Amino acid sequence: MRYLQVEKDVRDTETLLCRLGRAPAEHAGMVNVPIYRGSTIISETLEEWDIRNKDYPSYGRFGTPLSRALETAICKLEGGYRSILFPSGQSACSHSLLACLKAGDSVLISDGVYSPVRAFADNVLARLQIKAEYFCSTKPSELAAKISAKTRAVYLESPSSMTFEVQDVPALAAIAHLSDALVIMDNTWATPLYFRPFEHGVDISIQAATKYIVGHSDAFLGVATANEAAWHALKSTAQHFGEIGAPDDIYLALRGIRTLGLRMRRHWENGLVLAQNLQTHPAVDRVLHPALPNDPGHVIWKRDFLGASGLFGVVLKPMSPPQLSVLFNSLRLFGIGLSWGGYESLALLVEPPKRMEGSLPFPGPLLRIHAGMESPTELIADLHSALNAACEVADDTIVPPETSELVSQCQIVS
Incomplete structure (x- = not known):
């Protein structure tokens, strides 16, 4: 057989x-x-x-x-x-x-x-x-x-x-x-x-x-x-x-x-667009994504990997528990839940992992973001709106960069 x-x-x-x-x-x-x-x-x-x-x-x-x-x-x-x-x-x-x-x-x-x-x-x-x-x-x-x-x-x-x-x-x-x-x-x-x-x-x-x-x-x-x-x-x-x-x-x-190839392409594109965009928000300290050129692991990622997924981390600047509640409760398109890899976008507040040398030097909370397959423009708007709400800033005060420009920078490898 x-x-x-x-x-x-x-x-x-x-x-x-x-x-x-x-x-x-x-x-x-x-x-x-x-x-x-x-x-x-x-x-x-x-x-x-x-x-x-x-x-x-x-x-x-x-x-x-x-x-x-x-x-x-x-x-x-x-x-x-x-x-x-x-x-x-x-x-x-x-x-x-x-x-x-x-x-x-x-x-x-x-x-x-x-x-x-x-x-x-x-x-x-x-x-x-x-x-x-x-x-x-x-x-x-x-x-x-x-x-x-x-x-x-x-x-x-x-x-x-x-x-x-x-x-x-x-x-x-x-x-x-x-x-x-x-x-x-x-x-x-x-x-x-x-x-x-x-x-x-x-x-x-x-x-x-x-x-x-x-x-x-x-x-x-x-x-x-x-x-x-x-x-x-x-x-x-x-x-x-x-x-x-x-x-x-x-x-x-x-x-x-x-459909793995088609889906992974979309996750890669959406994840990188979101990661690039979040770097511009004043509430964000840093974004942890190896496909970003300024990431410490970017050189090895570029050498060994053929692409990226939609999962990455976001380190916020200091933010109080009430502010975090406002942030997560303001999200419309990001679910709060464990696991990842589905077509839907997720956001999760995670404890910075303990390491041998002690706690990692993060100034504020750590978020894990999974970029799903929705419109990147709407995902960016949703995250920006939630961050603005947590910081008590009007949505029109901090405007995200043009999504089309970010998408063109993704450098998707076929």
Whole structure:
């Protein structure tokens, strides 16, 4: 049985997004792979059972034509050896770590990772007698100083969660590999379209497919993709824990891949326009977005990344709790909520993440903005109006720059 057919001469990513994971001839001519719900998979003969048990799913927990289609599609986009699905992004992160570590090992984690990953390392890994240490994500020399013979994995997230520092992944991976440590990276922000992890030394790449791959805020799913060296440990760990994705969520993720290129282009454009614009507002201290030319990580972002997503941070100047209430309660187009990656714009007040060296030197509150797919002109007007209301300034006093001029500066790469 073939789970995937793609012409060998297809090279363009937009065409691949429309083709990957599809095999109409195997599904009564259906354009999309149907939803498969099932535990038992029947074989007609003992010989068929022997073949299925070796090479194909013999039990629903081990995969279905639908899950294999999505895994194959994401693996092709990421550039890895094989991919495996998990019920959430956090599950993919946790099990990728467990696949590489055992009692007595240590793991070095970049200081700006997603906070639930940090909590997992500090609590669950600690109970398993696995030592988690942290290093400054923008200082490869610090990783080199801390790595040891016991370090079996280095965990990265670039850009960093909440504060969006870009890491020199090739340099960090080279240091890790000198000590025979595997490199795990959360690649959700850029998606496989805008960062190619295996071309930069990563061994296991993680996607919280809940975000941009699903793209509509209505499903949970995680994916981990490994190179050949890391694949067996990743696969066996997932199967030992009985981790699978829900059929309906897998279907939504595979459907989301079809429009991923179009959506990411829009998120990139809207995010950069908003980031550029917010820099001009007097209530804003700085904007944390690696695609901005004045961002500290811009040079590495431009070297290693092929694009940007719609997620970035905004550091405000000092603002009182009542002012923050006015700001958020004045927003019309930005929802207040967790997660991101859907078509809708979101704004969230977040605690500045704690780092090894202590609190980050932010003068005021930190906002996380997700630029959705709405009109950038209306999004800019909404944010400006809310900031003006918080500062008790009339809307016509602080006027945002022309959106058309900002859009022309986005430099979208095809």
